Amino acid sequence: MSEYILECGNLIKNYGNKKVLKGINLSFAKGKIIGLLGPNGSGKTTFIKIAAGLLKQTGGEIKIDNKKIGIETKAIVSYLPERTYLENSMRVVDTIKFFKDFYSDFDEVKALNMLQKLNINISDSLKTMSKGTKEKVQLILVMSRNAKIYFLDEPIAGVDPAARDYIINTIINNYNENSTIVISTHLISDIENILDEVVFIKNGEITLHKNVDEIREENGKSIDSLFREVFKC
Amino acid sequence: MLISLIKYEFKSTYKIFFILYALVLAFSFINRFTMGFDISGINYWSSYINIDARATALFIFGALYAFLLITTVIMTIFITIQRFYKNILGDTGYLMNTLPLRPWMNIFSKLFVSTFWILLGMFVCGISVVILFTAGLSISDILKGIFTIFSEINIDIFIWGIKFLISTIIGQAANVMIVYCSISTGHLFNSHKKLMAFITFLGIMIITNYVSSTLIFNPSFNFANFVTGHVISGSEWFCSVINASILFNIIYIAVTFIITNYILENKLNLE
Structure with a gap:
């Protein structure tokens, strides 16, 4: 069995004439928290969407748990998009039932506990909630699955700094040792301490993929400082 | 599921x-x-x-x-x-x-x-x-009226009633599938997705209307009648329309379903 949960080779994605991913080669080991870091428009979201099955690559190959993207990988991938993907007409309790109905790895008790800790009333309708609260509900649903790999696309971008701490704690506390978490963000300093590996992505190309400790040792600086240096405008 | x-x-x-x-x-x-x-x-x-x-x-x-x-x-x-x-x-x-x-x-x-x-x-x-x-009007008046109308038509009311119902259900399902297929086809384009969906819809409508006017509603479609010069009655025409529309709408559903499914399975691009 492969030690990697995700492997992709020469992954290419074009939108019309625009090249968004230019032949990416990546392997993510099992049980790691990986930061997918890059400026806006670098291809982070596109890469995650291909892995989640929302986009088809133009070329190359991507496999999760040694399977091509499809119904089997969707069952083991827990994906948090950068937008609200729940129906506004639903109440929180409906979204929990929905996840329970469709994902066999969904842990309802875990979700209810987290919602209670955040003082989110499960009988509240999503349409009455702020964007930040909706994002918290989504994150709780996504993290309440016992998935093999989590893709969290900008999980902290839309919430206030206090809530960011909670979200990061949620991610760590729900981290199963055998699962891999891929977090895409440009707010590096907030999450830097929880990362095992980082991937720098720039203009659709991987410029760096390394262990966080190695980077600190070799460069003598934080990931945030390195990022600012590499992606300096 | x-x-x-x-x-x-x-x-x-x-x-x-x-x-x-x-x-x-x-x-x-x-x-x-x-x-x-x-x-x-x-x-x-x-x-x-x-x-x-x-x-x-x-x-x-x-x-x-x-x-x-x-x-x-x-x-x-x-x-x-x-x-x-x-x-x-x-x-x-x-x-x-x-x-x-x-x-x-x-x-x-x-x-x-x-x-x-x-x-x-x-x-x-x-x-x-x-x-x-x-x-x-009382309910018995209404029922009597309906019965009188049907007794004057020379067809098996029960069978053709059911067939008419089936053709209505299938016809509406075909309309819905044509809409889905048009939206999905529009999604294949990088820009003007809604416009392309609308154009696809018009294209499909032209085809289905052509089929309706030449094959479904055309009494001479039945070749045997055409050759023998048999003039069909209103109820014969009704039965032929129902049969043909069930057949063609099943074909529309099958084709549009296959296309829509293919696009969602292989060409999905949520940008």
């Missing part, structure tokens, strides 16, 4: 339809009442100073009823489009397309529920018209 999808689709759509249907039925009862008013002696337009309250009620409630019927039709079309466009290819599509399900299940659940609402809408509007125009 499929049952769950259908259940959630009903949950997301039933409120608006129930409200509309309740209003349509309520207004048909009101109009049944106001239509009973005797306003024969009133010249409505010239005597506006002394506008008769009954004539005003007749006019206003009649207009509201017509408005409600039109709203029901428009909302049914709008929701059919909206549920597929937003829930499969819009923001909530990010959830629906990452569920561990085959795309055909998403398509089928939406097709099933949309077709159900269209048929129920037709039924409710039909009932409402019956309520409106049967004021003063």
Whole structure:
């Protein structure tokens, strides 16, 4: 069995004439928290969407748990998009039932506990909630699955700094040792301490993929400082 | 899984339809009442100073009823489009397309529920018209009337009634699938997705209308009749139309379903 949960080779994605991913080669080991870091428009979201099955690559190959993207990988991938993907007409309790109905790895008790800790009333309708609260509900649903790999696309971008701490704690506390978490963000300093590996992505190309400790040792600086240096405008 | 999808689709759509249907039925009862008013002696337009309250009620409630019927039709079309466009290819599509399900299940659940609402809408509007125009008639009068009409038609009412029902269901399902197929085809383009969806829809409509006028509704389509010069009767024509429309609508559903499924399975691009 492969030690990697995700492997992709020469992954290419074009939108019309625009090249968004230019032949990416990546392997993510099992049980790691990986930061997918890059400026806006670098291809982070596109890469995650291909892995989640929302986009088809133009070329190359991507496999999760040694399977091509499809119904089997969707069952083991827990994906948090950068937008609200729940129906506004639903109440929180409906979204929990929905996840329970469709994902066999969904842990309802875990979700209810987290919602209670955040003082989110499960009988509240999503349409009455702020964007930040909706994002918290989504994150709780996504993290309440016992998935093999989590893709969290900008999980902290839309919430206030206090809530960011909670979200990061949620991610760590729900981290199963055998699962891999891929977090895409440009707010590096907030999450830097929880990362095992980082991937720098720039203009659709991987410029760096390394262990966080190695980077600190070799460069003598934080990931945030390195990022600012590499992606300096 | 499929049952769950259908259940959630009903949950997301039933409120608006129930409200509309309740209003349509309520207004048909009101109009049944106001239509009973005797306003024969009133010249409505010239005597506006002394506008008769009954004539005003007749006019206003009649207009509201017509408005409600039109709203029901428009909302049914709008929701059919909206549920597929937003829930499969819009923001909530990010959830629906990452569920561990085959795309055909998403398509089928939406097709099933949309077709159900269209048929129920037709039924409710039909009932409402019956309520409106049967004021003063007893149920036995109505049944007698229906029986008289059918006894004059020389076909097996039961069999052809069922066939007519099936052809209506399949016909509406085909309409819904044509809409889904058009939206999905529009999605293949990098820009002007909505415009391309509309153009696809027009293209499919031209084809289906051509088929209808040349094959389905054309009495000489039956080659044997054409050769022998047999002039078919109205009821024979009716039966041939029903048979042909069932056949062609099944073909439309199959083709559009395969295309839509192929696009969602292999060409999905939620940008």
